[in-house]
Amino acid sequence: MRILFVEDDRQLSEVVAEQLKKEGYIIDCCYDGEEALGYALNDTYCYDVVLLDRMLPIVDGLTILKAMRQKHIPTPVIILTGLGALEDKIDGLDCGADDYLVKPFHVRELLARIRALTRRPAEIVNKEILTAYDLTLDREHRRLTCKNHSVILTQKESDLITVFMEMPDKTHSRSELIWRVWGENTEIENGNVDNYIHFLRKRFRELKCKTTIKTIYGAGFCLGELQ
């Protein structure tokens, strides 16, 4: 597990890096923003976590973070900083940070937060554009695309296919689908779900795509390849 640690305070850097190494992490240390940019954006290196100070010489931490996210580098980033004001935290998190720890902090808390972040697979998804198998869904325009074909879905069709595309391998029961698409206080019957599944399958035929909604008899439906 490889960590990029960007911190200009040499003394703090050394103390923290040593404790991280004791836990078995491989640590690359950086002491200014320019150097950090080089490491963070380089294709060759691939870190599991980046620990980022906000106030750095030459290039500041948030700029590095934004640059990473612009290049779609999904590595989890924890911002470590003395700036503990509410607005600073919100800024940091909304720029793409995964966690925000205010100095002074306990290294053991940092370790726990690193563990929490690295439990999950790293990949940022654009929730507006979903892809699964050979399908792409642009939720904003409700446009479902496969190769060079595309169709505009109705609202409910789009909501329904979204559930499938967010978890392409899961079998979704009718009650789950009703709950996710129509909400919980609804009088909608199972038959309505069946109907929309039918509509979507027609769409798939229009698109001539390889994907379809498979029936798991007695259990529900699941996205899958044709045949």
Add this chain to the structure above:
Amino acid sequence: MRILFVEDDRQLSEVVAEQLKKEGYIIDCCYDGEEALGYALNDTYCYDVVLLDRMLPIVDGLTILKAMRQKHIPTPVIILTGLGALEDKIDGLDCGADDYLVKPFHVRELLARIRALTRRPAEIVNKEILTAYDLTLDREHRRLTCKNHSVILTQKESDLITVFMEMPDKTHSRSELIWRVWGENTEIENGNVDNYIHFLRKRFRELKCKTTIKTIYGAGFCLGELQ
């Protein structure tokens, strides 16, 4: 975007829930641990985030969190609590929480942390896969696989083979199989079990696998190698 909010302090709950709703989230509120368990573990409901108080009536927050993770529910969880001691935070995060926010907190920070967590896709669902001899069973899709062959089982076939694959060396009597597959208040006769054993053996032949269900005359059935 759907959030389960577990908080026994009604006043706090109301204030926070209202602000979350203003942001467009759909909020389900729970006021005790037992109720929360029901929501959190239910297959039908599927939340995008769970906000969890640690100290709750009946069942405490960490127990709920552990139960969720044991059931491989990957939903991001943020613990909200007055317990801000280092050990408490580390405990919480290591039990499977994704973030830990100490009361009192700013709702705007909570919102930023929710956004940070939901940018990432939910962990690939840890599938319940059973293996025994040369067989693999994916219970979610009821797919029984051996080498490069696979078949989709019916519900009852899948339930029955599950019993065998969970204890591959045990001899299972007909009454035990009936109890495990059909439940305890059932009118099902032994002959029905025999029939399903027959169905499964046909499946094994389709798969050309080395495993089969052996008959222990007068006692029941047991998984074993062919011949």
Add this chain to the structure above:
DNA sequence: CGACTTTCTAAAAATCTTCTAAGAATACGC
């Protein structure tokens, strides 16, 4: 061996689930 019990197999019956189409109700844009 022969009487008995147990197990296997196949087919039909019963039940339950899913698919499809068509029409009614509702929402939406002009």
Add this chain to the structure above:
DNA sequence: GCGTATTCTTAGAAGATTTTTAGAAAGTCG
């Protein structure tokens, strides 16, 4: 307000699964 698009309801056909039944086959034991 009218026409169109969307959503919801209904219902029967088609299909899959589960259960029942019954006779053949195989095993046990005096």
